[in-house]
Amino acid sequence: SDPTFIHSTEVGDDSVVSVNTTIEYSCGGDKEYHLVNGFCYKIIVHETTWQEAKSQCERENAALFIPENVIAIKLIKLLFLREQSYTSSGFAHVGVTYDNKNSTIKKSNTNNASSVLDTMEITSPYFSCESTFLRHYRQLMSSSILSTKEKERLKNEQTACAYVDVRSEDRKYVLCDDIRCDRSATVICQKAPITKARTVVAKSSPMNKQFNLHTSSKPAGTRFPLTLFLCVTLFVAMLTGSVYILYNRYLKQKNNTRLQTVRDNDDSVYSPLSTGNDFDLH
Numbered sequence: 252s253d254p255t256f257i258h259s260t261e262v263g264d265d266s267v268v269s270v271n272t273t274i275e276y277s278c279g280g281d282k283e284y285h286l287v288n289g290f291c292y293k294i295i296v297h298e299t300t301w302q303e304a305k306s307q308c309e310r311e312n313a314a315l316f317i318p319e320n321v322i323a324i325k326l327i328k329l330l331f332l333r334e335q336s337y338t339s340s341g342f343a344h345v346g347v348t349y350d351n352k353n354s355t356i357k358k359s360n361t362n363n364a365s366s367v368l369d370t371m372e373i374t375s376p377y378f379s380c381e382s383t384f385l386r387h388y389r390q391l392m393s394s395s396i397l398s399t400k401e402k403e404r405l406k407n408e409q410t411a412c413a414y415v416d417v418r419s420e421d422r423k424y425v426l427c428d429d430i431r432c433d434r435s436a437t438v439i440c441q442k443a444p445i446t447k448a449r450t451v452v453a454k455s456s457p458m459n460k461q462f463n464l465h466t467s468s469k470p471a472g473t474r475f476p477l478t479l480f481l482c483v484t485l486f487v488a489m490l491t492g493s494v495y496i497l498y499n500r501y502l503k504q505k506n507n508t509r510l511q512t513v514r515d516n517d518d519s520v521y522s523p524l525s526t527g528n529d530f531d532l533h
Contacts, residue, residue, distance in 0.1 A: 276444040285334075286444055287326050292316065294336045294343075295438035301412040302432060304344040305359065308440035315346030316415075316439035317358055318376045321423050324415055327439065331417050341418035342436035349380045349427035351388070351409035356380060356427075377413070380427035384411050387428035405430060 278284035278291035285292050295307065305315045318324050327343070330336075347356050356377045388409070392402055412432040416422040 273449045275447045275449065277447070279445050284440075284442070285330060287330055288323060289444070290323075291442050291444050292327065292330060293440045294331065294334060295440065296336050296338065298338065298340060298435040298437055300433055300435060301344050301414070301429065304436070304438040305346060307438055308346075311440055311442075313440040313442040315344055315359075316441050317346045318415070318425065321374065321376050324376055324423060324425070327415070328417050328420075336437070338417065338437040340434075340436055341416055342414045342434065343417050343439050344436045345413035345415055345425050346441075347377070347413045347425070348432075349377075349384055349411045349413060351381070351384050351411070354381060356413075376423075377425050377427070379424035380413065383426045383428040384409075384430070387411075387430060391430060 276286060276289070278286050281293070283293045291313075293311070293313070299307070301315075308315050316327065318327070331338075331343075347358050349356055388405070388411075391397055391405060397405070410430070411427045412429040412434070413425045413427045414429055414434060414436050415425055417437070
């Protein structure tokens, strides 16, 4: 599955609606199809010609394998290894034809329409089409296998069917040297996956917003007496505490003064007695 987007909207009652849409891809009930890199592939192990392979895939509402990039070819090779599919030739048909006169790749669709693919970029899986075609084309034109009529036809058409080498690790490009389109190779059918969208809708009301609305809904005249009462109570408590502390300090200071007065009186009583004793000694 692949989550594609999440968005939220506000509705009239100030609620928020979140929509989470998830797209799931599958190849349906046919277990012979495998989901690889965004496409469903089916390997048919028996080998046949390019035209028959194309017709067989069309009967299944699919197309003959058309790699969009070099990575797709690598993944198909891995699929062969994982499924332990056997091909005596080591080749698999590709659903395109090469036109050497225009140096273009033509992709055939199920409705027999065709579209042109780019072949010039080195990153294209069809980068080797021209070189492989010319090499085999020269061999055929110089050989004695073909009649003069067949050579004339090849010279006028200069087209070839494409295939890939699924057993070679070095050959990462499509080969376009099946000039007579009579090579036997494995069939790989390709079709778009089945998409299923799952939408989760969640409606939520912001609690903080509701709390603020309930709190602020009271009129100012109702809240003011309560605030004034709390302020007065706090002020009285602070004032009472301050008076209590000052009163305790006053009592303590008064007690200290009284004790000091008593001590001074005691000293004045004992002084004449001491003077008298000194006089008697003389």
